[in-house]
Amino acid sequence: MSVKNLNLAVIVGSVRQGRFGPAVADWFAQQATQHGQFSVELIDLADTVLPLALPPVPPAMQPDLDRPAEMRGLTRRLAAADAFVVVTPDYNRSFPASLKAAIDWHYTEWQAKPIGFVGYSGGSGGLLAIEQLRQVFGELHAHTVRDVVSFPRYYELFGEDGTLLDPEGPNGAAKTMLDQLLWWGSVLHDARREHRSPPPEPPEDAWGATVP
Template identity: 60%
Template sequence: MTTTAPTASTDRLRLAVIIGSTREGRFGPTVAHWFADRARRREDLDVDLVDLLDERLPDVLAGTPTPEVASLTPRLAAADAFVVVTPEYNHSYPAPLKSAIDWHRQEWQAKPVGFVSYGGIAGGLRAVEHLRQVFAEVHATTVRDTVSFHSAWELFDEAGQLHDPARPEGAAKTMLDQLVWWGRALRDAKSAHPYGN
């Protein structure tokens, strides 16, 4: 008996690209739209761009989930993989992003997470290091390679395009290749054996 490998059209992964900052004047949408456009060019991905500003997440201490949390939950649950676009605030990541992670658990479990960071001289990498620990706690798998933009606002033009795209595009491809590998491996594993913790 022979089996046919899935075609690209039937084996597409659902990738949620999450804009982690909600601060006024944020640069995140510029970076996120650039990255999402690169991801959409691939035949193995369907991209959902999730802006946490639209979700207006409550503080985790508020207690009961709100309608905004309920609207975010199915989008996270539907994703096979995630890319978090984050700045670095005070050597870490934005509070709304922590709230989005903490309001959910099963939606992250046994799925891969990649990072696109931006900021000043550190390029947001300290935020990424903190996020790796948080996602490990909710049983997600973070991929090694990242895309980072140091002094990001100097790298993009007014149309949101990079002045010199070669290295960031190469980094984006490497990270997306890793996400697709892990996304397929974990999706197949969960279909054979439900994940438990």
């Protein structure tokens, strides 16, 4: 590995009032810090304006200045990351619109980087959202790691102070996923620097149709 620590961005995908996502993200960020191989940055999408009205062509084909000024900080932080962990609930058997907006406003920032998932919800533990996110990130040339962390009935698993009542299983699952992110993140970190050929252009149907 050519870097001492990989830059890991932990993304809170929900912006809903009363959301539980920050508690889950804080727990995972602590696990990643204790792992010892990552520089961890917590990114809360509630702190960024995420317009749902997209420009006529993908942002990857435009200079960064064409993004809303309020989004440029998010863009820089995503670009600086070597790996990502997305913390997501299930909303109506899918993932939050805020998360899709953040993904769609970016393109090269995800390319050739590994992505892990931490899910939470009442029944599925976020797995329905995670399986759909795998398809989305695959279209953006990211690599999603196999293992995930899942919290079904999360409200029974965390105490009122946001700490896990029985941390052994989730802590082990977090380490497994972090080990995978470290391996893929290290390999892809070096590959992005050794192979500087331009990334493929977004497919014409990436936004549904080619804009005339």
